[in-house]
Amino acid sequence: MLSKNLIQELTRIIGKENIRTDEEDLICYSYDATNQKFLPDAVVFPKNADEISLILKLANKEGFPVVPRGAGSGFSGGSLPVEGGVVVSLERMNKILTIDTDNLIAEVEPGVVTGEFQWAVEDLGLFYPPDPSSLKFCTIGGNVAECAGGPRAVKYGVTKDYVLGLEIVLPTGEIINTGAQTLKGVVGYDLTRLMVGSEGTLGIVTKIILKLLPLPEATKTMFAIFTDMRDAAETVSKIISSKIIPSTLEFMDRDSIKCVEDYSYIGLPYNVDALLLIEVDGDKELVENQAEAIKKICLDNGAKEIRIAVDKKEAKKLWQLRRAISPALAKLKPNKINEDIVVPRSKIQDAIIGVREIAKKHNLINANFGHAGDGNIHVNIMIDKSDKAEFLRAEKAIREIFELVLGFGGTISGEHGIGISKMPYIGMELSRSAIDVMKKIKQVLDPNEILNPGKIFPRI
Amino acid sequence: MKILEQLSQEINKCVLCGTCRSVCPTFGVINREPASARGKVALCSAFLNKEIGLSDGFIKQMNECVQCMACMTACPNDVNVPDIILAARAKIAKEKGLPFAKSFILDNILNSERLMPAVMKFASKLQGLLFKGVPEESGLHRRFHLPLIGEKRLVPPLAERFFLEGRKLTEAKGGNGEAEKRRKNLSPIRPFADSPIRIGFFAGCLINYMLPHIGEACLKVLEKAGASVIVPLNQHCCGMPALGMGDVKTAKSLAIKNLEAFEQYELDYITTACATCGDGLKRRFKELLSDEGEDVRKRVESFADKVRDITELLVNELRIQNSEFNRKSKIVNSKSEIVTYHDPCHLRRGQDIADGPREIIEISGAKLKEMRHPCRCCGLGGTFNITNYDFSMAINRSKAEDIKSTGADIVATACPGCMIQIKDGLHHLGINTKVVHVVELLADNIIKQ
Numbered sequence: 001m002l003s004k005n006l007i008q009e010l011t012r013i014i015g016k017e018n019i020r021t022d023e024e025d026l027i028c029y030s031y032d033a034t035n036q037k038f039l040p041d042a043v044v045f046p047k048n049a050d051e052i053s054l055i056l057k058l059a060n061k062e063g064f065p066v067v068p069r070g071a072g073s074g075f076s077g078g079s080l081p082v083e084g085g086v087v088v089s090l091e092r093m094n095k096i097l098t099i100d101t102d103n104l105i106a107e108v109e110p111g112v113v114t115g116e117f118q119w120a121v122e123d124l125g126l127f128y129p130p131d132p133s134s135l136k137f138c139t140i141g142g143n144v145a146e147c148a149g150g151p152r153a154v155k156y157g158v159t160k161d162y163v164l165g166l167e168i169v170l171p172t173g174e175i176i177n178t179g180a181q182t183l184k185g186v187v188g189y190d191l192t193r194l195m196v197g198s199e200g201t202l203g204i205v206t207k208i209i210l211k212l213l214p215l216p217e218a219t220k221t222m223f224a225i226f227t228d229m230r231d232a233a234e235t236v237s238k239i240i241s242s243k244i245i246p247s248t249l250e251f252m253d254r255d256s257i258k259c260v261e262d263y264s265y266i267g268l269p270y271n272v273d274a275l276l277l278i279e280v281d282g283d284k285e286l287v288e289n290q291a292e293a294i295k296k297i298c299l300d301n302g303a304k305e306i307r308i309a310v311d312k313k314e315a316k317k318l319w320q321l322r323r324a325i326s327p328a329l330a331k332l333k334p335n336k337i338n339e340d341i342v343v344p345r346s347k348i349q350d351a352i353i354g355v356r357e358i359a360k361k362h363n364l365i366n367a368n369f370g371h372a373g374d375g376n377i378h379v380n381i382m383i384d385k386s387d388k389a390e391f392l393r394a395e396k397a398i399r400e401i402f403e404l405v406l407g408f409g410g411t412i413s414g415e416h417g418i419g420i421s422k423m424p425y426i427g428m429e430l431s432r433s434a435i436d437v438m439k440k441i442k443q444v445l446d447p448n449e450i451l452n453p454g455k456i457f458p459r460i
Numbered sequence: 461m462k463i464l465e466q467l468s469q470e471i472n473k474c475v476l477c478g479t480c481r482s483v484c485p486t487f488g489v490i491n492r493e494p495a496s497a498r499g500k501v502a503l504c505s506a507f508l509n510k511e512i513g514l515s516d517g518f519i520k521q522m523n524e525c526v527q528c529m530a531c532m533t534a535c536p537n538d539v540n541v542p543d544i545i546l547a548a549r550a551k552i553a554k555e556k557g558l559p560f561a562k563s564f565i566l567d568n569i570l571n572s573e574r575l576m577p578a579v580m581k582f583a584s585k586l587q588g589l590l591f592k593g594v595p596e597e598s599g600l601h602r603r604f605h606l607p608l609i610g611e612k613r614l615v616p617p618l619a620e621r622f623f624l625e626g627r628k629l630t631e632a633k634g635g636n637g638e639a640e641k642r643r644k645n646l647s648p649i650r651p652f653a654d655s656p657i658r659i660g661f662f663a664g665c666l667i668n669y670m671l672p673h674i675g676e677a678c679l680k681v682l683e684k685a686g687a688s689v690i691v692p693l694n695q696h697c698c699g700m701p702a703l704g705m706g707d708v709k710t711a712k713s714l715a716i717k718n719l720e721a722f723e724q725y726e727l728d729y730i731t732t733a734c735a736t737c738g739d740g741l742k743r744r745f746k747e748l749l750s751d752e753g754e755d756v757r758k759r760v761e762s763f764a765d766k767v768r769d770i771t772e773l774l775v776n777e778l779r780i781q782n783s784e785f786n787r788k789s790k791i792v793n794s795k796s797e798i799v800t801y802h803d804p805c806h807l808r809r810g811q812d813i814a815d816g817p818r819e820i821i822e823i824s825g826a827k828l829k830e831m832r833h834p835c836r837c838c839g840l841g842g843t844f845n846i847t848n849y850d851f852s853m854a855i856n857r858s859k860a861e862d863i864k865s866t867g868a869d870i871v872a873t874a875c876p877g878c879m880i881q882i883k884d885g886l887h888h889l890g891i892n893t894k895v896v897h898v899v900e901l902l903a904d905n906i907i908k909q
Contacts, residue, residue, distance in 0.1 A: 024517035027506045028492075028499040033477045045492070072493065073478040091491050115482070136482035327536040334472065 002041040002086070006062055010044060010086065013054045018045040018092070029087045032072040032079050033134075034421055035335075040067065040081040045092045049167060049175045049206040052088060056204070057173035059086070059450040066171075067452050068200040070111060070142030073134045075338060076419030078146055078199045082454040088204060090141050096120055097207070104212045105164060105181060110141020110205050114148075127215040129156035129247075132415070133323075141205050147197030149415035151248040151279075154373025156213075158415065160196040167207035168195055171446035181209055194441070199417050200452045202445050216281035219247065220291040221315035222308040224276045224298040225269060229253065231302035232274035233349035236372045238297045239278075240345065244290050248279035249373030253352055256325050256367040256380075263328035269304065276372065277322050279315075325369055332365055333382035337394055339401065343410035345375045354404045355379055362393040376414040402428050418456045426456065461708050461747050464547040468508050474501045474539045480531035485837045486524050489854045494521050497531035497541040504544055514555055522548045524848065526841030526855065527704060529809040546703065553706030566702050566710045576697065577622060580669050584618035591615060613849060614884040616670045623663050623672035627691045657687045657778070660722050660730040660766075664737035665697050666876035674876060677903035678733050678770055684906050685778045692721040698737040703744060704842045715745045716756075719763055729777065730763070733770040733899055735875035736842065739810035741767040769807060770899055771816035771874055780902075781823055799826040799901070800868035802859070802882060803835045804875035817874045817898045824901035826870070831862045840881035856885035863893055870894045872901060 002010075011019050020026070020043045030037045041064070046052050059066045065085030072079050081087050094111035101124055108117060115135040118128050131150035132138055138148070144166070149158040165179025179185055179192040195202055226232040232251060239246065252260075252275045261268050268275075276298070280290040291308060298306050309315035329336060343351045352368050359366035359381065370377040379401060383390050402412045402425055412429050413422055426435065439457055442449075480497035481487055487496035494503070500521055506512045522545055531541045558566070569575050591600035600615045621629075659682060667675045682689050699714030718741075722730055732738045742764050749760045774780045799821050807813045821828045839845070839855030859882065863871050871886075871893050873879055883895045 022515075022517050023512050024503055024515065024521060025494055027502055027512065028494040031476045031502060033475070035475050071478050071481060072476075073481075089492070091493075094491065113482070134478065137478050137480075323536075327538065330473070330475070330537045336475070 001084075002064060006058075006064070007042060009058060010042060010055065013058070014044050014046060014051055018047075019043070020045075029069065029072070029089060030081070032069075032074050032077060034075060034077045034080070034419075036077060036080060036420075038080050038082045039084065040087040041084050043087045043089055045089050047092050049169050052169045052204050052206060053173045053175055055086065055088065056169060056171060056451070060172055060448050063448060063450065065453050066204075066450055068141075068145070068204045070139035070145070071113070071134075071137050073138045074142060074146055074419065075340070075416040076146070076199075076413070076421040078417055078419045078452070078455065079142070080420065082420060085450075090139065090204075093141075093206065094139075099124060099126070099212075101126065103181070104214075106210045106212055108140055108208050108210065110139060110144070110208065112140050114138050114140050114143055121212055122215055125215050127213040128162065128210060129213065130159045130162060140208055140210075144196050144205050144208055145198065145200045146417040147415070149371075149374075149376065151250055151371055151373075153376070153415075154249050154371060155245045155247045155281075160193060162211045163192055163196050163208060164211050165209040166192055166195055166205050168203040168205050170203045171448075171451035175206075179209065183211065197417070199419060199455055201442060201455055203451070216247075216283075216287075218284040218287045219279055219281040219315070220287045220308065221277070221279045221318050222291060222294065222306060223278065223318050223321070224303040224307075225272050225305040226274045226276070226302060227269075227271050227304050228302065229274040229352065230349055232276055232372075235276065235298055235301040235303065236348070237346060238301055239294055240373075242293065242297060244280070244293060246278050246290075246294070246373060247281040248277065249371065250277040250322055250369070251275065251348075251372040252277075252322065252325065252369040253367065256329075256369045259328040259332065259367055260321060260324045263331055264324055272304075275321075277318060322369070325367070329367055329380055329382055333384050335383050335385045337381040337383060337398065338416075339379040339381075339398060339412070340370075340376060340414045340416045341379055341401065341405045341410060341412055342374070342376045342414040343405055343408045345373070347408040347410070348372055348375055348377065351377060351405065351408060351410070355401055358397050358400045358404065362397040364390070364394055364397055371414075374414075375410065399425070399428075420455060423456060423458050426458070461550065461750070462543070462547060464504065464544070464551045465508065467504075467544050467547050470540055471501055471505050471508065471544060473537050474498065474505075474535075474541075475537060476502065477536065479534050479536055480541070483530040483534045485526055485528055485530065485839060485855045486851070488858075489851065495524060497525075497535075500525060500545055500548075501539065501541055504548055507548070514552055518548075519552055519556070522552060523844075524851065526805075526837055526839060526844050526852075528805040528837035528841070530805070530835075530837065533809050546706070549704070549706030550708050551706070553708075558705060558707060562705060562707075566705070566707050570697050570702060571710050571713055577625070580618060580622065584620065584622075584669075587618055591617070593617075612888065614887045616880050616883070618669055619672045621672065623668040623675040624691070624693055624695070626672060626676070628693055656728075658726065658728050659687045659689045659773070660725060660727040661689050661691045662695060662698070662718070662722075662730055662732040662734075662737060662741060663691070664732055664734035664876070665701075666880065667734060671876050671879070671897075674733055674897045674900065677897065677900045678731075680906055681774065681899055681902045682731075682770075682778075685774060685780050685783065687778060690725050690727065692724060695721045698734075698740040699748075700736050700740040700744065701843050703740075703748070704844075708748070711744070712748045712752075715748045715760070719745070719749075719760060722763060723759065727766055729768050729773055730766045731768050731770050731773045733874070733897060734877065735769065735804035735807035735810065736877055738767060738769045739806035742811060769811055769813055769816070769874065771807075771820055772811070772813055774899075774902075775816040775819050781819060797826045797869045798829050798867070799824075799870045799872050800829050800831045800863060800866040801834055801898070802831070802838065802863070802871060802873040802878055804873055804878045805835075805837050807874050808835050813874075817872070820898045820902060821872060824898075824905055826901060829866050829868050831866050831868075833858070833862055836862070838878045838881045838885070840877045842877070845881060852881070853885060853888065856881055856888075860885035860889050860891065864889065864891050868893060870896055870901075872896050872898045874898050 029043045067081040069079040090111040093109040097107040099106045132148040143159045365382040493499045699711035703711040839852045845852040
């Protein structure tokens with residue numbers, strides 16, 4: 001609980017209109033997409049770095065937690081106020097400051113919705129590729145904090161590949177600028193990279209300088225159906241080794257397909273084992289050629305059927321298939337454990353077989369889909385949280401899945417972050433000394449542990 | 461109707477992913493979580509878990525929803541947020557009671573087939589004293605301070621002669637020997653020997669009291685399309701405004717009365733030109749009367765099965781696109797005005813109708829130019845516009861700008877509520893784009909023929 005005096009102090013900094021302490025408001029800032037709830041003591045809506053700086057200085061003096069928040073759409077609990085305190089909502093800082101068409105860069109505030117920014121630059125013939133599936137509502141600030149990825153990562157990389165510089169308020173209240181407005185820049189340590197993906201534990205980002213690309217002239221979308229997952233995996237390798245990098249290379253395993261089919265009757269063949277959704281982009285001619293080449297590779301490697309969308313409308317239909325998975329899975333069981341593991345591309349098939357065996361052993365419902373192009377698999381285990389025994393079995397299975405993934409030389413989180421969801425497992429991937437280095441960095445920047453406490457590192 | 465406690469499973473289906481933030485119009489204006497559909501569901505969940513009571517903050521959030529259904533369409537888990545919010549409003553109305561003025565109007569006036577027209581008639585006589593006309597606009601501005609009516613608000617005038625009143629006169633005059641019969645039982649205006657299709661027309665309050673010319677346009681087009689139309693004169697308000705305020709009792713009573721009004725006739729279809737009424741007649745009547753016994757359930761189901769939106773009826777059932785009507789219409793309308801179309805929430809999402817109205821625009825000979833976001837809510841939200849006028853107009857702002865940027869001569873839609881709201885919004889921006897119901901485009905052509 002924050003004292004009355006402290007609330008008054010905060011109100012002086014931020015103005016009466018921009019602080020909320022009513023029960024109803026606190027409830028609305030207690031959750032994120034992990035579906036977990038922790039009530040804060042107050043929510044503030046700053047409009048610039050100066051206000052945030054004053055709040056953080058007060059927090060250091062008085063010792064209350066401060067938790068930054070974008071849209072609250074994260075999957076690892078990065079924006080949850082697990083120890084109470086003040087939620088700093090960046091919803092008001094939602095302006096696109098500049099789009100520089102000469103230098104192909106843009107400057108934005110953290111509360112800008114990723115999709116809206118993409119449409120704004122696309123209107124000018126430019127392209128901001130990172131495309132987390134929540135892009136219509138998540139914010140760029142949140143994307144920076146979690147280093148969000150998406151299907152296009154296979155060709156275009158993830159958020160960190162587009163952040164050139166930041167204005168950031170450090171946990172102790174100092175405002176610093178990192179990076180530069182240029183593509184090159186090596187002055188001092190690369191603090192930009194340190195901040196991107198730091199899950200709101202090392203500072204609150206208040207301005208972001210982003211790199212833009214020219215918008216590709218054309219895209220072509222297709223999907224291929226396989227009756228044996230090994231053929232699909234082989235196809236993925238063959239596409240890449242033939243020096244074609246699709247802008248998207250998504251796959252769905254048989255359980256995902258079956259689930260979608262049961263739920264919405266798309267009319268897929270019954271004995272499908274895997275499905276690839278492939279998109280290429282670039283010059284018109286190049287795209288046509290690549291689509292033809294991919295079609296050939298798919299058919300040569302045992303694809304049973306391949307469909308190429310003739311126009312945008314049909315492409316949208318093909319994508320609907322991919323997007324129908326989550327709602328379809330929700331029909332099976334009320335709760336979903338969604339892990340975003342990554343393995344080397346060549347190990348996808350082995351990883352999926354391994355995951356299925358583990359799920360079967362623990363008597364759990366499992367479906368897998370994801371980004372075959374970069375080895376990022378969304379492993380979904382469907383449970384009913386009210387069934388305690390099932391929940392415990394799922395926890396065991398997840399630990400075994402992570403062991404499997406690390407055995408293949410992979411990582412336990414590709415794009416969601418650690419937050420609180422994967423905190424218990426961080427030691428499986430990182431060595432004691434690596435964790436110590438990270439903790440020391442945190443200690444230097446946030447000596448009083450007021451910024452987003454209780455995240456990433458277990459407290460033991 | 462399900463009460464809030466019965467919807468706990470629906471509430472738990474929400475996994476708090478936040479997808480609705482991308483489409484929720486109230487969130488779009490306020491840009492804070494409690495304004496979003498997700499926030500409102502979280503509050504209902506907290507209420508059911510007894511974490512909060514029916515506090516002022518809770519009531520405010522439940523009232524600030526336009527019932528546009530955009531959230532449930534976007535929702536990956538199909539959570540029916542509009543119904544959850546309606547149930548919360550019903551809970552509030554039941555526990556806290558409606559404000560006196562609201563409940564008096566709902567109980568005593570809206571629900572009475574004699575009082576409602578009488579009060580509206582009185583108001584229509586009075587309106588000249590309270591409002592002044594706006595030059596070159598078919599709307600009114602208030603003359604002095606009036607509760608609930610803002611200074612800038614453009615109020616559509618009440619019609620001098622209400623639609624149902626006009627119908628009564630037409631029936632009474634009669635043209636042939638059947639006049640007397642018609643006066644008594646309000647039987648069909650003109651049974652077509654070659655068209656056995658019998659249609660009951662449901663006017664709805666906005667068409668009846670404010671925009672009767674849309675009703676007349678519908679009758680004209682339906683007759684031209686070869687159908688015989690009956691307008692039961694003892695029809696009532698559809699009850700959706702009452703339901704929207706949480707007054708389930710009044711909504712139920714109106715549903716029963718309307719059921720009775722249309723059951724007097726043997727009809728093939730019941731049609732309306734109001735998207736909200738249509739959604740109510742098709743879907744809500746069944747829900748409202750679901751616990752009234754097997755007999756009522758059967759009756760309301762047979763009623764609901766007959767309901768078609770006017771655009772749906774013309775295109776899917778009467779198939780006017782294949783008729784002589786279509787060919788002639790195109791020849792008459794040679795000037796090819798550019799028309800943009802706004803999808804009413806309760807037509808597009810409530811009834812899944814998107815193509816029919818667009819086809820009608822094509823049939824009328826006009827050129828359709830889509831706006832960027834045709835499905836975005838106009839912000840009316842029924843009585844939301846009366847209780848939260850500025851908020852409602854703030855939602856409308858992007859719609860008005862979207863219409864403006866098309867450069868269209870006319871904006872057509874298929875709901876009188878949307879028409880009034882869009883007209884007001886365009887007036888605020890000083891834009892003179894004409895606002896019509898799609899059926900008017902066809903009726904205009906018939907006159908030209």
